[in-house]
Amino acid sequence: MLDNLGNRFQEIFKKVRGNGVLNESNIKDALKEVRLALLEADVNYKVVKEFVGKVKEKAVGETVLKGINPAQQFIKIVHDELVELLGGTNARLTKANKPPTIIMLAGLQGAGKTTFAAKLAKFLKKKGEKPYLVGADIYRPAAMKQLQVLGESIGVGVFTIEGSQDAVKICEEGITKSKEEHATYIILDTAGRLHIDENLMDELKEIKKMARPQEILLVVDAMTGQDAVNVASKFNETLNIDGVVVTKLDGDARGGAALSIKAVSGKPIKFIGVGEKLEDIELFHPDRLASRILGMGDVVSLVEKA
Amino acid sequence: FRSVSKDGLFGKIKTLFSGRSIIDEEMYEELEDLLIQSDIGMDMTLKIVKKLEEKVKELKIKEPEKVYDILKEVMKEFLIREDTELKLDRKGLNVILVVGVNGVGKTTTIGKLASKFVKEGKKVVIGAGDTFRAAAIEQLEEWAKRANAEIIKHSQGADPGAVVFDTLKAAENREADIAIIDTAGRLHNKNNLMVELEKINKIIKKHLGEGVFYESLLVIDGTTGQNGLTQAKVFNEVTDLTGFVVTKLDGTAKGGIIFSVSEEIKKPIKFIGVGEGIEDLRKFNVDEYINAIFE
Ligand SMILES: Nc1nc2c(ncn2[C@@H]2O[C@H](COP(=O)(O)OP(=O)(O)OP(=O)(O)O)[C@@H](O)[C@H]2O)c(=O)[nH]1
Ligand SMILES: Nc1nc2c(ncn2[C@@H]2O[C@H](COP(=O)(O)OP(=O)(O)OP(=O)(O)O)[C@@H](O)[C@H]2O)c(=O)[nH]1
Ligand SMILES: [Mg+2]
Ligand SMILES: [Mg+2]
Numbered sequence: 181m182l183d184n185l186g187n188r189f190q191e192i193f194k195k196v197r198g199n200g201v202l203n204e205s206n207i208k209d210a211l212k213e214v215r216l217a218l219l220e221a222d223v224n225y226k227v228v229k230e231f232v233g234k235v236k237e238k239a240v241g242e243t244v245l246k247g248i249n250p251a252q253q254f255i256k257i258v259h260d261e262l263v264e265l266l267g268g269t270n271a272r273l274t275k276a277n278k279p280p281t282i283i284m285l286a287g288l289q290g291a292g293k294t295t296f297a298a299k300l301a302k303f304l305k306k307k308g309e310k311p312y313l314v315g316a317d318i319y320r321p322a323a324m325k326q327l328q329v330l331g332e333s334i335g336v337g338v339f340t341i342e343g344s345q346d347a348v349k350i351c352e353e354g355i356t357k358s359k360e361e362h363a364t365y366i367i368l369d370t371a372g373r374l375h376i377d378e379n380l381m382d383e384l385k386e387i388k389k390m391a392r393p394q395e396i397l398l399v400v401d402a403m404t405g406q407d408a409v410n411v412a413s414k415f416n417e418t419l420n421i422d423g424v425v426v427t428k429l430d431g432d433a434r435g436g437a438a439l440s441i442k443a444v445s446g447k448p449i450k451f452i453g454v455g456e457k458l459e460d461i462e463l464f465h466p467d468r469l470a471s472r473i474l475g476m477g478d479v480v481s482l483v484e485k486a
Numbered sequence: 487f488r489s490v491s492k493d494g495l496f497g498k499i500k501t502l503f504s505g506r507s508i509i510d511e512e513m514y515e516e517l518e519d520l521l522i523q524s525d526i527g528m529d530m531t532l533k534i535v536k537k538l539e540e541k542v543k544e545l546k547i548k549e550p551e552k553v554y555d556i557l558k559e560v561m562k563e564f565l566i567r568e569d570t571e572l573k574l575d576r577k578g579l580n581v582i583l584v585v586g587v588n589g590v591g592k593t594t595t596i597g598k599l600a601s602k603f604v605k606e607g608k609k610v611v612i613g614a615g616d617t618f619r620a621a622a623i624e625q626l627e628e629w630a631k632r633a634n635a636e637i638i639k640h641s642q643g644a645d646p647g648a649v650v651f652d653t654l655k656a657a658e659n660r661e662a663d664i665a666i667i668d669t670a671g672r673l674h675n676k677n678n679l680m681v682e683l684e685k686i687n688k689i690i691k692k693h694l695g696e697g698v699f700y701e702s703l704l705v706i707d708g709t710t711g712q713n714g715l716t717q718a719k720v721f722n723e724v725t726d727l728t729g730f731v732v733t734k735l736d737g738t739a740k741g742g743i744i745f746s747v748s749e750e751i752k753k754p755i756k757f758i759g760v761g762e763g764i765e766d767l768r769k770f771n772v773d774e775y776i777n778a779i780f781e
Binding site for chain 1: 519522523524525527528587588589590591597618619620621622624625627628629642671673674675676707709710711712713714716734736737738739742743762
């Protein structure tokens with residue numbers, strides 16, 4: 181499967197040779213393949229349309245370089261454009277002028293927020309920071325317990341109020357407690373919710389208003405389909421998020437939803453989750469995800485070398 | 487991109503047909519676009535549209551508005567109508583194994599199912615086969631309590647196979663009607679975890695006797711894109727599924743991936759999840775589902 185797209189491009193560009201020029205007619209089929217590949221990768225339909233338009237604009241009129249074939253050149257154009265779309269200017273976590281830095285997590289049910297909260301705590305702890313976890317999921321059975329178990333396993337403090345009905349209050353008291361403990365980072369884990377659930381979206385707004393976090397991260401499952409755009413725009417509208425975390429990239433989903441989310445929200449992807457264990461967290465690399473979305477790792481590095 | 491409708495993409499299908507006077511290539515292309523936007527996938531979309539075109543020609547339909555109802559019929563035909571009910575009529579213990587990738591809603595669905603059976607007067611035992619995820623056991627315990635079902639558990643980190651064995655044994659000792667087994671979420675490309683699932687199946691088979699039927703349900707998140715098909719294929723190879731549960735259909739995603747899953751695996755969807763509450767489980771009904779997504 182992996183190199184299929186590459187092979188198809190080779191086939192398509194057979195007639196174009198060195199010093200030939202890419203034009204509308206000879207890239208037409210190639211653009212169709214790109215469209216298909218992106219749709220198969222779950223990139224939102226409208227995002228695909230816009231993207232293909234951009235690639236066309238970039239490719240038409242390019243002279244094929246000596247030494248590489250037109251297929252490779254076209255791939256490079258597509259790939260570079262994808263990297264640019266995926267890449268953010270600032271993928272770092274914002275730090276508070278004076279510690280603690282408060283990071284708030286939000287997202288749909290089961291996306292991987294609680295796991296990521298613990299992963300991030302572990303990641304920060306390794307860097308010499310003192311993170312603290314606050315569990316504000318008052319709905320899901322044993323959600324607080326889950327965070328406690330995870331916190332304990334990495335030696336990070338966890339604050340929750342068992343049986344509480346008030347997520348905002350948990351966050352408020354959690355922040356106070358974390359400050360007493362001289363935490364440098366406070367991570368707020370919230371309950372999973374649907375973007376169309378007005379009450380629960382309001383709860384997030386309230387938490388934000390009270391906590392005034394430096395970072396609000398939207399946690400998204402890499403397997404999400406076309407609806408990712410609706411989810412991202414609604415969370416972004418409600419919270420004005422600062423970044424995105426894409427989880428479960430250890431699976432074989434191509435992860436096109438990430439591109440959709442970046443496109444609709446304009447917010448950078450900051451971390452990825454690559455497993456269930458707490459060390460399975462990585463900084464985001466746009467070039468790797470670009471190759472993955474296209475379903476071709478090797479072809480690109482080949483071009484890079486040429 | 488911000489203009490994506492909140493009314494759901496299928497809602498636009500009606501306007502697509504009612505807002506035009508002739509049936510032409512453009513209409514079909516627009517339909518394709520709408521279907522793709524609901525996670526139906528390229529291959530499946532082309533299949534649906536091709537079938538639709540054939541039917542429209544065959545029936546000599548000239549009014550776009552009439553195409554709407556035919557599309558509904560065509561799409562219905564791709565879903566499986568047989569065995570959408572769970573088969574739990576075995577004298578003695580009936581077993582339901584619940585599997586799926588991480589976070590799709592397995593444990594929650596088990597809680598809902600258990601509650602439903604208990605209300606129907608059945609004796610239900612739940613097995614806490616997820617010994618991996620933090621507080622997975624406590625989560626299931628809470629659901630068992632809500633449902634008034636019994637739970638069999640070991641401690642975190644224990645061998646899930648042993649939990650399954652003990653669950654079946656305990657269920658039989660207590661003359662339970664139904665045993666439902668929760669499993670840890672696992673991505674289908676993790677070989678070791680799929681082997682573990684194979685073992686669990688072997689234990690069930692050995693216990694029930696070779697050839698004795700049990701339900702093996704794959705839970706699919708309704709917001710899943712094209713990966714849902716791969717999930718279905720691989721899980722079906724390892725556990726020989728008897729059906730699917732599609733969760734989180736209370737959101738705006740409508741689970742379009744189930745068309746290619748049904749087409750490929752030819753097994754029924756048995757339930758859908760429409761919320762986080764204990765009552766938020768519906769029997770899957772092809773007609774209702776199609777009507778709901780076309781609303
Ligand atoms: N394979 C894999 N599994 C993950 C990853 N991140 C989280 N998970 C798993 O996904 C499932 C859900 O994770 P949680 O952290 O509970 O998700 P959540 O968003 O907090 O869920 P809710 O609180 O119910 O909304 C668990 O089984 C996790 O182990 C990842 O990067 N890879
Ligand atoms: N909105 C909605 N949420 C659901 C539905 N079913 C489950 N959930 C939520 O999805 C999240 C994950 O559900 P779980 O039952 O823990 O999923 P799981 O498959 O057991 O997860 P792992 O064991 O971690 O793999 C929880 O927050 C549930 O409340 C549903 O039908 N609708
Ligand atoms: Mg959680
Ligand atoms: Mg579970």
